[in-house]
Amino acid sequence: MRRAKNLSIGDAPYAFKKRTSASLIWGTAAALLPALGWGIYCFGFTAAIVVAASVGGALVGEACAGALMRRFTLWDGSAFLTGLLVGMAMPPGISPLIPAAASLFAVSVVKGAFGGLGSNWMNPALAGIAFSLVNWPAQMRAWATPHHLAGLAGISGATPLGFARSHAAAAIAGSSNMDILVAGGMRASGIDASVTEALNRGIFSPLGADLPGGYIDLLLGNKAGALGELSAILILAASVILLSRRVIRWEVPASIIGSFALLTWAFGGLSLGNGFFAGDVLFSVLSGSFLLVTFFMAPDPVTSPSSRAGMLIFGAGTGSLVFLLRTFGASAEGSAFAVIMMNCAVPAIARLDTAATRRRAAKASAGTARGGNANGAR
Amino acid sequence: MRPSRTFRHGGIRVEGDFDWEQRGPAQNAFLPNGAVILLKQHSGKQARCVVRRGEYVREGMVIGRADGPFSANVHSSVPGVVRDIRISPLPEGGRAEAVVVALEGAFDRLGRRGERYLWKSMGRNEILSTLRDRGVVDTEAPGLPLFDLLSERQETGILIINAVECEPYLRAEAHLLADKSPELMEGISIIRKILSPKRTVIATTRSEDSSLPPPSDDGPDVELVRLEARYPQDMPRQLLEAVDGSRKFSPDDAVILRPSTVFAAYEAIVLARPMVERYVSVSGGALKRPAVLKVRIGTPIGDLIEECGGFLGPPARLVLGGVLRGHSVHDLDAPITKTTSAVIALDSEEVGSLLRSPCIRCGRCAEVCPERLDPDILFRLVKRGLRLRALELGLGYCTVCGACGYVCPSRVPLVASFAAESHSLGEAPR
Structure with a gap:
């Protein structure tokens, strides 16, 4: 009988779409890197340390949960992604111990204790973020303004969203969120001013509309906020890539x-x-x-x-x-x-x-x- | 020709476009020195062996007699001496007797121009019993004998000739359609005489097929419909849905046959030839020269692989039938049967990673299921032994097409669990 050696046998199908669960997860993590890069540019090395601590905590949590269940699961990328997301939701100057603890909790308790990837009912990254918001509320709201905006007068110690909300009650009726921010001392960056002006001249004025200053800064990420959430445009770009590739x-x-x-x-x-x-x-x-x-x-x-x-x-x-x-x-x-x-x-x-x-x-x-x-x- | 159509729900596009360099008609494969002719190449009981070891058999002689309904006659595909009668594994699982014929002596038919039988004077029953005698079966698994498939039907709504091939490694039907279109047209006339369908359609996925000769004046009025090459377009429900968009015909009002089945019927009736040969596509990344060959039933797949230049590198998997619905084998002596449409030698890159990881509930399996089932839930229920609940959720409608398994990024063995279930349900006496 002639037999070919080392043939795998088993049931159909024998062809698969190339993408695997691990490649989906690693791909998502890769798409986040530009937004994270912007955060590190804005806040410097301390931001990188925060994210590294968060990822480290997640990997340690995954390794411990994996050791208990006798399986090695770091390669699937899900712990890395959780750590990355938790880190990106942190204020830039926070003590690295907080994100590390949050990620550790997220991966080992919220995911690992329920049986690992695929068995958890709550998103681990969100659980980690909620964990730190509840335990360290003051540290989690200690915002800073990006380095390159240091020359501009700003609303120090608050994000635009937080500031607008907390001052809404005191505002004059009929004012907008942007009015509150400007009244609070926020100044738009040079880029914002020139882009807004160009847009108004080229697109909005002919249509009878007017874009107030400040939105371009929100879009680009020239504002205070969590280190990975600043730049709406980079997050949107990553989303478009992932959506078009059906990740x-x-x-x-x-x-x-x-x-x-x-x-x-x-x-x-x-x-x-x-x-x-x-x-x-x-x-x-x-x-x-x-x-x-x-x-x-x-x-x-x-x-x-x-x-x-x-x-x-x-x-x-x-x-x-x-x-x-x-x-x-x-x-x-x-x-x-x-x-x-x-x-x-x-x-x-x-x-x-x-x-x-x-x-x-x-x-x-x-x-x-x-x-x-x-x-x-x- | 109308723009291509397709079925409504789910479906996948199988990645990878296999490069077929072959031009011109399919060549005859070398005759096997030892043909391994299985006595079960059909849905019913294994045929009764009517030869003894050492006996001389002629080409086309009956070596196995049909045993009851859904069983079919088996003929020797080559002249020679019966060297062995042994129990042999079937690619789809199970075992059956096989007659090994060592090639010897003269051919009665090969190389001779046969007489054409004037079948138009034959009655319906005469045609049917001739098809039965000559062992013609549906070339689609599980190989329903054509006699059993057609004899109970009088007035059929629609006859669909299914030349749809929506997987990269399958090419035999399209090749047959290109090589033998006049013969196929005559074969369709024969089938139409039995069924008298209201509508006859050839369904294909390739644009080249529009070069088929227009049906002659005295020929049948046959429509050509081009369908999208989306998998599983070749399955009965999806085919009928795409061809008959107005839903005029119900599934039990339709008969679907592969061109290779029609061609076997043509040869049986017009050339008085039993079913001893078929078109087989031999391909895969591990193979040197992929080709579509005309192969004698019983030829070991190893012979075909050698004829196609052998392996480029070590093959990682050998598949009979198709990568989504076929069966893997490891025995190079496994023979070609009446229902083997393809031999595929996959290299390790094509096999890819089989490493299973946890289900991430991405829902892709449900998205592609052409029967609108939720394979994830069904798998969980089957795994826990809750078959009745799975049946409530439609497990019985799973056609084991393999689309869910193909897209699953975690390589969960969905299809295997459903296949095992559908066998244990014992739906049909196949």
């Missing part, structure tokens, strides 16, 4: 942004006394951790529904909760907690999906009771 699916982010933007537009103006349908959608979307959470944490496949309908429901819930928490919550930022709350709802959403599948199957069996598949009906 993350569009349903969750689209649904979050859609519902959040709608609610902000409709009711966001109320707190400033501007009435209905006068909310500042652009300001709300570009500030805080909204974009990073929306594109990199909420769509985590493990902790979000897997059907299209489920993802849209999940996203709508998250977007609405972000709006509610930002408006009525204890802090200016609500994205992380909104996603965690919706993580809790995922099993219920999955149940709806299963019910739909069951109905479809029942309908199909009623339909084919007459016969069967072509050729095979015997």
